[in-house]
Amino acid sequence: MISPATIVETKELVQTVVFATVAGIGVTAIFSVAIWGAARYTDLSQEERRLEAGFAAAAAAVALLAVLAAVVIGVIVMTSK
Amino acid sequence: MESDLIVVIVVATALAFDFTNGFHDTANVVATSISTRAMAPRVAVGYAAILNFAGAFLSLAVAATIANDVVDPAAVSLLAVFGGLVGAITWNLITWYFGLPSSSSHALIGGIVGATLVANGADAVFFEKGVVGKVMIPALVAPTLAFLVAGTSILVLYRIVARLRPSPVSRGFRAGQIVSGGLLALAHGTNDAQKTMGVITLALIANGSLGAGADPPTWVIASSALAIALGTYSGGWRIIKTTGTRIIKMDAAQGFTSQGAGAAVILASTHFGFPLSTTHVINGGVMGAGAAKRLSAVRWGVAGNIIVAWVLTLPAAALIGAAAYGFISIFGGGAVGPVVVTVLALAAIVGAFLRRAARGAPIPVQSEGGVQA
Secondary structure: OOOHHHHOOHHHHHHHHHHHHHHHHHHHHHHHHHHHHHHHHHHHHHOOOHHHHHHHHHHHHHHHHHHHHHHHHHHHHHHOO | OHHHHHHHHHHHHHHHHHHHHHHHHHHHHHHHHHHOOOOOHHHHHHHHHHHHHHHOOOOOHHHHHHHHHOEOOOOOOHHHHHHHHHHHHHHHHHHHHHOOOOOHHHHHHHHHHHHHHHHHOHHHEOHHHHHHHHHHHHHHHHHHHHHHHHHHHHHHHHHHHOOOOHHHHHHHHHHHHHHHHHHHHHHHHHHHHHHHHHHHHHHHHHOOOOOOOOOOOHHHHHHHHHHHHHHHHHHHHHHHHHOOOOOOOOOHHHHHHHHHHHHHHHHHHHHOOOOOOHHHHHHHHHHHHHHHHOHHHEOHHHHHHHHHHHHHHHHHHHHHHHHHHHHHHHOOOOOHHHHHHHHHHHHHHHHHHHHHHHHOOOOOOOHHHHEOO
8 A cells, every 4th residue: 555645756846835825825925015015105295194104115015025035035946946 | 050940949849838838827826806906907917927037037946946956868869859749738738729728837747757758768757856845746736725815815814904994904905916916927927938948958968069068048038038928918818808707896895815825826836846737726725715714715626636737637648749759750760750840739729719710719717717706
């Protein structure tokens, strides 16, 4: 009797599930924060709430950079094996 | 000399398969970007073709799986590889002709396994670790994973942007789709082109041109990349013609999450060498993004079709691959069999195209039916 664990490359399959879940949900969430920051910056600037607008813009910029970093790291990981 | 002629026929057949793979899958890759108006159709198709080409150079893990882990490269014969390719192409044409859902990737693997079984015996096929462990189980896990990742992502996304005005949100996600759509095209190129690289490498090993366990030579990588990119570009013109009538409507956020989930699953799987049906994964992402917003928005019949295709394609392509090898071997072990089959296949393809054209064009965007507007 062959156990399923010996057939399936469990470690690789679990890593695939973890990486895809973290990357898929993580990048979407961070990009949503970037959009939230950009939209709030526009609204708050129109209301002349400069400090809060600055925080929203900073959040948008950091989130956007994080998304770009995630994409670059993903491609580097892909090409490293 | 004669075996070199067979290698040339196998390489040409494999590249033709790669071209049709790109041609057939363009819809999956670009339809979401087009339907949300993130990109103009012509731009989306050109962009996808370029990134398909680039993606083919990213990794060799899937090619190594096809060349070394599904069948024994030291035992498999060149004619078995050719028989497998014929089986895969025949199955793809049958499913295309009758409009049945199918996976080119599963057809390719099924064809190779069936032909090898008949040609070289059961010992030459790695059933447990290769066929089940590296193909069948990941083929089931990956679309389910894309469904769950896209579904969870869209719920998280809606919570974050819930109180914002819709217009900047929509603009933002349309811009994001330029990246997510590009990643999906890159992912598609890397997983699908590597299957062709793997088959050509397997043929070169069977011919003695390469040692067992060898990586694909550069010319194999470049020609596979070019074939899938040209196929994607050619297939795109059909999509452009049908834009707005047959492609489903989603909002930009759903488009972004479905593409992001699909790309994440395909890229992660590719990194670990799992050959997937990219069509099934992209469909899983589209359905997940739709189901999380509104369960009734999903055409659940598509999910049923994926399961049917998953169950049916591998054994059917294996049977046809076995039959193809049987037919080829009637002509002996030389190049006569492959030459006869190639001539017959070309005649059959031309005939099928003419008959299909006479009956009207098939629905070109089949898999985007995952979600309705």
